[in-house]
Amino acid sequence: MTRAHHADVVIIGxxxxxxxxxxxxxxxxxxxxxxxxxxxxxSEPQNWSPEAVFGENRYKAKEQWRDANGGWFSPGVHYFVGGNTKVYGAALPRLREADFDEIQHAGGVSPAWPISYGELAPYYDRAERLFWVHGEAGVDPTDPPRSGPYPFPPMPPDPYMEELAERFRLQGLHPAPLPVGLDYRPGGRCVRCGTCDAFPCRVLAKADAEACAVRPAIEWPNVELWTNTYAFRITTNASGDRITGVEVQRGGERMRVAADIVVVACGAVNSAALLLRSATARHPQGLANSSELVGRNYMVHTNSVLVAIDPRRPNPTVFQKTISINDFYHAGVDSEFPFPMGNLQPIGKLQAAMMRGVARHAPDWSLRAAARQSVDWWVMSEDLPDPANRVTLDSSGDIVIHWRPNNLAAHSRLMRQAKTMLRRAGYPILLDRQMGIATNSHQCGTLRFGRDPGRSVLDRYCRAHDLDNLYVVDASFFPSSTAVNPALTIAAQSLRVGDHLRERLGVATVHDRLTGVAEA
Ligand SMILES: Cc1cc2nc3c(=O)[nH]c(=O)nc-3n(C[C@H](O)[C@H](O)[C@H](O)COP(=O)(O)OP(=O)(O)OC[C@H]3O[C@@H](n4cnc5c(N)ncnc54)[C@H](O)[C@@H]3O)c2cc1C
Structure with a gap:
């Protein structure tokens, strides 16, 4: 093995x-x-092809993981510069303020975060600027306090969606514009196509991590990117109290990269797997694992797709993701179910080829007809941390996901509320399907942060309690999954860790240097 390189900070992922x-x-x-x-x-024509993206799974990772019974499945992960954000739906809400506190759910307790909303709020401001978030303050009653308006006005709804929002308002609900990260800025590249969610953006108008963060970062001479480089092991010194670098596979060659600080950001499953794979005699259970929590408390949300069909009225909407409904988010709205239920938001407009996976034998014409008349929803509830839901490695080093969905009463109740809401809005046909183990797009929680080293893997700045120069900045740090989309919170905490590292490295924080100047 060659020792090829040294960096002050190595970021994996x-x-x-x-x-x-x-x-x-x-x-x-x-x-x-x-x-x-x-x-x-x-960038290729297949980026926007439902047949290529859904039929052939062109961009999904080719690897397979195992479930607890030994069966194989194809996880919903995407290994590219930008990671899963290359195909994400760019819905970028903040957590609700109460999500940072302990909350009683029907299925158990959602634990408090070790930081408050107030501590993360300035970083949310910055993350929204960096990821071009369009939204409208003051419409969603569950929105947390904010220092000012969104960086950009909300995406204008198509008339059909605007009318639907009005139908919800007449029911006493509070539909609000869904905050989304798109280049719909003046002169921006977004063409409001129907292939935002789950497709890569061919015109780089989606605020993904490649477009907004990696490309601008690597323009700087001190930031280097190695693609096609797989980190298979993090190394420590002989006494096991310091990280020394990373062993990687690059272009068929195994090499070692030395680093003063290593930051793991491989996604919640792969980051846990990397720390487990890096076990040594000093760390026999994997790195940073004195709490025995590495890989545990895996969460993904409980998610369902709900297709609402009005056979009398086609839905001509192309860009559907303009509404968010949080009326069922907090406890207290349903006298028969005094617990939180979750969030409702449209997904990208379904096309016939996207329905093929769930209706294998249906004739094409029926799928086309359903897609023409439907409005399509993501029904999302909080799942709770359970140490038995975990990532492990089998004897061959393959990833094993032990997963038993929980807090399901909240999801059933939310589904019931969603169906009532849509039936009242004029949709007599309602088809729903709950997502399974392979839909792990919102994976989180496997390396939770916290104050107590006995009950968490990372500290409040996502530094490993056990190893001073090891950090983790992906969704692994979430102690609870909440019930909103995770990506903006991952970005905000990453900016917070960035400021912490700047202080550690002895350079000015962004707050010192910026006084309200837009970052994007
Ligand atoms: C179809 C889809 C739609 C989604 N829609 C939304 C949405 O609308 N809003 C939202 O908030 N979230 C959404 N998400 C989830 C969102 O994309 C993730 O929460 C987010 O990308 C997670 O960030 P991360 O840094 O934890 O991991 P990722 O973004 O997945 O990044 C992990 C990176 O690590 C790399 N990597 C992994 N292992 C290694 C290794 N050993 N060596 C080197 N590199 C490695 C991967 O290739 C990848 O680039 C969606 C996800 C999917 C799949």
Whole structure:
């Protein structure tokens, strides 16, 4: 094995967490090396083809993981520069303020975070600017307090969606514009196509980690990116109390990269797997694992797709993601169910080829007809941390996901509320399907942060309790999954960790240097 390189900070993974951190360190003067197992996602006609994306799974990782019974499945992960954000739906809400506190759910307790909303709020402001978030303050009664308006006005709804929102308002609900990260800025590249959610953006108009963070970061001479570089092991010194670097596979060659600070950002499953794979005689259970929590408390949300069909009225909407409904988010709205239920938001407009996976034998014409008349929803509830839901490695080093969904009463109740709401709005046909183990797009929680080293893996700045120069900035740090989309929170915490690292490296924080100047 060759020793090829030294960096001040090595970041493993270029998704929402890793990409954002690289961006925040770009002008720190520190020598930053980004390691990414994938390549740049090519711009090609297939980017927008439902047949290629859903039929052939063109961009999904080719690897398979195992479930607890030994069965194989194809996880919903995407190994490219930008990580899963290359195909994400760019819905970028903040957590609700109460999500940072302990909350009683029907299925158990959602634990408090070790930081308050107030501590993360300035970083949410910055993350929204960096990821071009369009939204409208003051419409959603559950929105947390904010320092000012969104960086950009909300995406204008198509008339059909605007009318639907009005139908919800007449029921006493509070539909609000869904905050989304798109280049719909003046002169921006977004063409409001129907292939935002689950597709790569061919015109780089989606605020993904590649477009907003990695590309601008690597323009700086001190930030380098190695693609097609798989980190298989993090190394320590002989006494096991310091990280010394990373062993990687690059272009068929195994090499060692030395680093003063290593930041893991491989996504919640792969980050836990990397720490487990890095076990040594001093750390026999894996790195940073004195709490025995590495890989545990895996969460993904309980998610369902709900297709609402009005056979009398086609839905001509192309860009559907303009509404968010949080009326069922907090406890207290349903006298028969005094617990939180979750969030409702449209997904990208379904097309016939996207329904094929769930209706294998239906004739094409029936799928086309359903897609023409439907409005399509994501029904999302909080799942609770359970130490038995965990990531492990089998004897061959393959990833095993032990997962038993929980807090399901909240999801059933939310589904019932969603169906009532849509039936009243004029949709007599309602088809729903709950997502299974392979839909792990919102994976989180496997390396939770907290104050107590006995009950968490990372501290409040996502530094490993056990190892002073090891950090993790992807969705692993979430102690609870909440019931909103995770990516903006990952980015905000990554910017917060970025400021912490700048202080550690002895350079100015962004707050010192910026006084209200837009970052994007
Ligand atoms: C179809 C889809 C739609 C989604 N829609 C939304 C949405 O609308 N809003 C939202 O908030 N979230 C959404 N998400 C989830 C969102 O994309 C993730 O929460 C977010 O990307 C997670 O960030 P991360 O940094 O934890 O991991 P990722 O963004 O997945 O990044 C991990 C990176 O690490 C790399 N990597 C992994 N292992 C290694 C290794 N050993 N060596 C080197 N590199 C490695 C990967 O290739 C990847 O680049 C969606 C996800 C999917 C799949």
């Amino acid at each position: 270029t998704g929402m967490g890793g990409g954002t951190l690289a961006w925040s360190l770009r002008d720190s003067g520190a020598k930053v090396l980004l390691l990414e197992r994938g390549d740049f996602l090519p």
